[in-house]
Structure formats: structure tokens, C-alpha cells
Amino acid sequence: SSGINAEYGVVMREHRILCTTISPSSLELCAINNSRPLDDSRSAIFNRAIGSKYHYYQLEILVCGEDSAVAIGLADFDHSPSKYPGWMKGSCGYHSNDGIIFQRGSHSTVGLPTCTEGDIMSCGVRFPNRNFEEIPKGDGTAVKGEKILVYFGKNGEEVGTVEMVVPSGGLYPTVGLSAGDHVIVDFEAMTG
Numbered sequence: 169s170s171g172i173n174a175e176y177g178v179v180m181r182e183h184r185i186l187c188t189t190i191s192p193s194s195l196e197l198c199a200i201n202n203s204r205p206l207d208d209s210r211s212a213i214f215n216r217a218i219g220s221k222y223h224y225y226q227l228e229i230l231v232c233g234e235d236s237a238v239a240i241g242l243a244d245f246d247h248s249p250s251k252y253p254g255w256m257k258g259s260c261g262y263h264s265n266d267g268i269i270f271q272r273g274s275h276s277t278v279g280l281p282t283c284t285e286g287d288i289m290s291c292g293v294r295f296p297n298r299n300f301e302e303i304p305k306g307d308g309t310a311v312k313g314e315k316i317l318v319y320f321g322k323n324g325e326e327v328g329t330v331e332m333v334v335p336s337g338g339l340y341p342t343v344g345l346s347a348g349d350h351v352i353v354d355f356e357a358m359t360g
Contacts, residue, residue, distance in 0.1 A: 233348020
């Protein structure tokens with residue numbers, strides 16, 4: 169089912185993740201078990217594009233499913249909800265089960281810490297080429313062609329980064345889950 173949060177909303181094209189609003193800035197996501205084990209990945213793509221105002225979010229892993237693989241990252245709005253962030257062009261993601269940052273479908277960074285129940289994974293963006301005094305009022309949404317640095321963390325410590333170029337339409341917070349995974353996504357710290 170699709171959960172809608174007044175501030176952030178969730179875009180779901182499949183009903184394989186249950187979503188519950190906990191607070192104005194937090195959503196609970198739970199991946200539904202299904203009978204197709206070879207097609208076990210699914211993603212929730214949030215409808216607030218990253219920018220200088222909305223540049224960070226985190227999740228807490230509450231329950232790991234049998235073959236758990238929680239992923240946190242960014243993706244373009246057309247990202248398939250049946251693919252983890254990082255598995256397609258226009259996306260990147262830090263994966264809990266193997267400690268790998270994937271970008272555009274390949275291993276970008278390996279050997280990072282894995283994550284499990286109780287861990288907090290985070291994803292944020294730095295804008296190295298911006299002079300923030302020159303940005304017009306508004307949310308400072310990243311624009312097509314802008315170079316950004318995406319950073320990932322575990323329990324408050326930065327563990328890895330990747331460079332990206334913002335695609336047409338922007339980049340959106342994206343969470344990937346396997347059957348049985350259960351997380352709380354928190355956007356409270358996302359506003360800058």
C-alpha cells in the first residue's frame with residue numbers, strides 16, 4: 169500500500185512495501201513477503217528532490233528479513249521500484265548486506281561496513297561548486313548537470329562518498345528493501 173506524508177510523500181508503483189506515517193518527518197517502511205524469491209528487491213522513492221534545503225536523510229533498521237539487504241541512496245524520478253538504488257543509471261546507493269556503494273549498476277566503493285538491526289544508515293549531499301550566498305530563495309533544488317558529492321554513513325560516521333551529476337528531473341531519496349526488512353526513515357535532519 170502507498171503511504172502519503174504531507175511533507176515528503178512516497179511514490180510507490182507497486183504494493184510491495186507497507187508505509188505508515190509516524191510523524192510529519194518520519195515514515196515506517198516494511199517490505200512484504202512474496203512468492204517470487206528471485207524478484208525480491210523493491211524501492212520506495214520519495215517525492216522531495218534533494219537540494220540545499222533538503223540534503224540529508226537517515227533510516228534505522230528495525231528488523232532484517234531472512235535475506236536482508238537494506239539500501240539507502242538517491243535515484244532519478246524514473247527509477248524502477250523493483251531495483252535497489254545504485255543498480256540503474258541515474259542512481260547510487262549504500263547496501264547494508266555487503267557494504268558496497270553501487271552507482272549506475274556497478275560497484276563504486278567496496279569494503280565498507282555492513283549494517284544490521286539497530287544500525288542507522290544515512291545519505292547526504294554536498295554541493296562543492298555552489299556559493300550559497302548566490303542561491304535564490306526557495307529550496308535550492310539541485311539542477312541538471314550540477315556536480316554533487318553524495319556521502320553515506322553508518323551510526324553517525326561517514327563511511328564513503330561518490331560523485332554524481334544531477335540528471336534531468338533531479339535526484340530523490342530512495343530506500344531499497346528485501347522481503348521482511350523493516351525500517352524507519354527520518355527526514356527531520358533533512359532540512360538545512
